[in-house]
Amino acid sequence: MRHPSATAALLASALIGGLGLVPAAAHARTGPAVARAAWIKSCYDKKEGSTYPCGQWRLLLPDGGQIAVPGAAGTKIDRTGAKTRDMSTFLISADGRVLAYERAGDHRLVVRRVAGGPATALPESVLFKGVGSEELGIALSPTGDKVLIDYFDEPARLPSKVVTVATGKVTTLPAADTLHGFSGDGDEVLATRHRSDSTTGMYAYRLDGTGAIKRTPPQVVVNALSYALAPDGRRVAAFTEGDTGTKRPPRVRIYDLETGDLSASGDLPSKPGTLPYAAYWNADGRLKVIVHSGDDGQPAVVRVLTVDPESRHATQTDKYTIGKSRYAYFAAGE
Numbered sequence: 001m002r003h004p005s006a007t008a009a010l011l012a013s014a015l016i017g018g019l020g021l022v023p024a025a026a027h028a029r030t031g032p033a034v035a036r037a038a039w040i041k042s043c044y045d046k047k048e049g050s051t052y053p054c055g056q057w058r059l060l061l062p063d064g065g066q067i068a069v070p071g072a073a074g075t076k077i078d079r080t081g082a083k084t085r086d087m088s089t090f091l092i093s094a095d096g097r098v099l100a101y102e103r104a105g106d107h108r109l110v111v112r113r114v115a116g117g118p119a120t121a122l123p124e125s126v127l128f129k130g131v132g133s134e135e136l137g138i139a140l141s142p143t144g145d146k147v148l149i150d151y152f153d154e155p156a157r158l159p160s161k162v163v164t165v166a167t168g169k170v171t172t173l174p175a176a177d178t179l180h181g182f183s184g185d186g187d188e189v190l191a192t193r194h195r196s197d198s199t200t201g202m203y204a205y206r207l208d209g210t211g212a213i214k215r216t217p218p219q220v221v222v223n224a225l226s227y228a229l230a231p232d233g234r235r236v237a238a239f240t241e242g243d244t245g246t247k248r249p250p251r252v253r254i255y256d257l258e259t260g261d262l263s264a265s266g267d268l269p270s271k272p273g274t275l276p277y278a279a280y281w282n283a284d285g286r287l288k289v290i291v292h293s294g295d296d297g298q299p300a301v302v303r304v305l306t307v308d309p310e311s312r313h314a315t316q317t318d319k320y321t322i323g324k325s326r327y328a329y330f331a332a333g334e
Helices: 013-017
Strands: 037-045 050-060 066-069 075-077 083-087 090-092 098-102 109-113 136-140 146-151 160-164 170-173 178-182 188-194 200-206 212-215 226-229 235-240 251-256 275-281 287-293 300-307 314-322 326-331
Touching: 037 090, 037 314, 050 083, 050 326, 090 136, 090 326, 098 136, 109 146, 136 178, 146 178, 178 226, 188 226, 226 275, 226 287, 235 275, 235 287, 300 326
Parallel strands: none
Antiparallel strands: 037 050, 037 326, 050 066, 075 083, 090 098, 098 109, 136 146, 146 160, 160 170, 178 188, 188 200, 200 212, 226 235, 235 251, 275 287, 287 300, 300 314
């Protein structure tokens, strides 16, 4: 995701049928099957001298077309329930088929297919009393069948949660961890934790309750810009930013949580100043990374690269633009 006023800062069909929604065959499709990205328009407040998100979230489609999502809230609420001017939660699963967003009106988190049909509201219990949506960080599994919910409380006391959409089952994860998303098959969650001895631990939590793989990774992994956990639940792709001074492009390494092995780096086919904001593995083992570029007042350019985990060779598999009128946008899988 890129917010235009902070460009230098970081910020399969059968499985979809398992979302717990009414089967697709029972509903005529009201929209496309997949989406590339979502974006929301920027408006300017002359009195305050600032921009804010306005209008409806819109989906960018593979053919370049766009559709609105009228049921999604545009902004978040604070812990008192008052509306803010922060953009609301809105995500697209990596396969482009499932949406998660705050419902307009009550700001309940809901999940539904891009193609249409009814939305499934997550259990009210995922939101602690006195916690507004502005204090939530959300991630979708690659096929959208699970939702990861993190809380921005300081000091960290609220445990993170993983909700299985089909059943409403909630799995809790340690509050002290920083969560980085799901594995390629959605069965694990990757996390890091800063320890009292100034080291950083990395954990791959198994959502079936059988424990976790953990290790202390080297600094080149700890300092990575983004991570992605493989479907095997142990290999981690670590993406580092480039160096404009030396003209070094962003790079990728593969780190094994079980053995501690670290691969040689592979250069991404990107300019040194571009940032690999988000990465994910597909269930079939394909590794992808999303690279953004485009400064304030310019169209944003989004490139999707596919990386061979063995050779670390990367090729561009998709490219599109988001207009300069956007306040913020999210690519599928981000």
